[in-house]
Amino acid sequence: MARISPLDPNPFDREEKVSTAKLNATQYIVALVMLVLVSGLWRLQILGADNYRVLAEQNRIRKVPVLAPRGKIFDREGRILVDNYPSVTCFLVREQQKNLEADLPLIAQGLHIPEDQIRSTIKRFALAPKYQPIPLKQDITPDEQAFIAAHRDELPELETLEEQRRLYPRDGFAAHLIGYVGEVSENDLNTSKYAFYEPGDVVGKSGVEEAYDAILRGVDGSRDVVVNSHGKEVGMMGQELAKPGQDLKLTIDLDLQMAAEKALEGKNGAIVAMDPHTGEILAMVSRPTFDPNQFAVRLTRSYWNEIITNPNHPLMNKAIQAQLAPGSTFKVIMTVAGLQENMAENMHVVCNGGVTLQGHFFGCDKHHGLVDIHNALPYSCDSFYFTLADRLGIDTIAKYGHEMGIGQKTGVDLPDEATGIMPSPQWKLKAQHDKWYAGETPSVGIGQGAVQASPIQLARALSGIASGGALVRPHVVFPDEISPDMLQAIHDTYPGSGEKKVEISPETWQIVTDDMANVTQGIGTAAEAHLEGIDFAGKTGTADVVSGRKKGTADKATLPNAWFVGMAPRRNPDIVVAVLWEHGYWGNNSAKLGAQVINAFVTKQRMRSGNLMKLADSPKPAAPSDQTPGDKPKTPAANPAGANTAALEPQRGLPRPGAGGR
Structure with a gap:
């Protein structure tokens, strides 16, 4: 304890003196700190309010794509050549804060795809935005859909999406003319032709599908769904309807x-x-x-090898190539x-x-x-x-x-x-x-x-x-x-x-x-x-x-x-x-x-001409009671289906095959 001198008349009245410079400096520092804090609060709460509100919404709202069905393709008489059928695709959502690597063995087992294939797919989409789902497997089976539903809590990163997939004629009928669709490749994305496409998009790859892809593919829509902290969908905020692709009528008979x-x-x-x-x-x-x-879903390596090693070039349209x-x-x-x-x-x-x-x-x-x-x-x-x-x-x-x-x-x-x-x-x-x-x-x-x-x-x-x-x-x-x-x-x-x-x-x-x-x-x-x-x-x-x-x-x-x-x-x-x-x-x-x-x-x-002549020569039906004099009586139209069937029956009277002639 400090000793008090008896000679000091009032030792408690003495004050420690602080220099004016130090006091001013302290005041400026405090004012500067307060200014920084106030400006930060202003920036966060006033200037950035809309931005952070959107980010907050994105933490609970997920944009789910709604794929547009491709337009159908018909022959010149309106008979369908290419149709669509309902299909389910499994997607991987990377927004979930989970260790995906630990889930890969279970995912691979349930979806019946190799782990290396899943890793390769994830790597291919590494530069894509995190909110963009990654297509893991197309046209999944009912058993695989049941697996995803049963493991919803432990594998919330798996989502399913219904879409329309191409259905082509059997046995390669008109395959070179019609063409096929497939997922856009990395090499495609590096070309100007596919500048506006994204990984995972399905595009026409040959024939009419490629030439008229811009009008056949339509415009995709989306759904804004509300998810909880586990990524489970609990509601929907709104949606943008997909615009189906335009149907096409070909000149083909x-x-x-x-x-x-x-x-x-x-x-x-x-x-x-x-x-x-x-x-x-x-x-x-x-x-x-x-x-x-085979190309409408993920192409198997065995079928691809069979096609490209065939010396007769099945993919070549010999009519034009x-x-x-x-x-x-x-x-x-x-x-x-x-x-x-x-x-x-x-x-x-x-x-x-x-x-x-x-x-x-x-x-x-x-x-x-x-x-x-x-x-x-x-x-x-x-x-x-x-x-x-x-x-x-x-x-x-x-x-x-x-x-x-x-x-x-x-x-x-x-x-x-x-x-x-x-x-x-x-x-x-x-x-x-x-x-x-x-x-x-x-x-x-x-x-x-x-x-x-x-x-x-x-x-x-x-x-x-x-x-x-x-x-x-x-x-x-x-x-x-x-x-x-x-x-x-x-x-x-x-x-x-x-x-x-x-x-x-x-x-x-x-x-x-x-x-x-x-x-x-x-x-x-x-x-x-x-x-x-x-x-x-x-x-x-x-x-x-x-x-x-x-x-x-x-x-x-x-x-x-x-x-x-x-x-x-x-x-x-x-x-x-x-x-x-x-x-x-x-x-x-x-x-x-x-x-x-x-x-x-x-x-x-x-x-066809014979049917029309028969119709022209046949007696006109009596005018129905609701017709007024001068109305043209309605006559039945020719049956093109019957004519078409007859035209395709085995031809008779053709010459017998033989040798000779150049």
């Missing part, structure tokens, strides 16, 4: 499609049937096919070129099994004797067209080939159409850095050499020639099904030579179409495909493969490709068919396939 599918069954190749007046695709088949239903030598079908274009250039009408060639040109012997399969423009096409005499090609020259041949669309995309509204090749000196210099030699030209005249075309290119070329030079743009969706802006976007996305008029004189038009009609008659290479009572014209083609033709060999891969292009009637036709049968040997084999499609089309048209 289901009856013709079935006939074409049946004709090509068990074979590799393609068939295209088109209306030359409008460019409407009536049927499109490619073989081998695939099952698009096969680029092969067209063989003698190219002689139709050669005939037009020869007549238009005034070189073929009076030309005569003696065929003794071939001709010698440019110092080389070019062989023909038969000894046709004296050949002129009127029997050269029905005989498919190589000697005549070797000579014609040599006289025309490659520049003139290339000119007419380009005018007919060879070596150019047709502009069909389907993805990944091939361009083909129409060789010329300029093409060879650019592609092979070499000059063109005259000895190469005769092979081009018979559709061999470097010429490459797709079935749809040949169908369009024949359509233009048989229609007097009017070439149209092929399409699989009616233009009035979509808006003008969408139609323009489709044309911009899938450019082609479009609609155009090629100069063909009436004389040339008549000679060419008559010669093609003789192809399916007694002297022609497709005589066995003749259709009694039908004005059926066409041209066969037998195109050697790279390895060369080996007659009598068991190695099917060395057999020639069999082509046929045909139409009915011969001039201004209502239908044109192009057939490719890979390794089908002779072109007349493909002609018999084309005849089946033509016969189905004509039979259906005749039955």
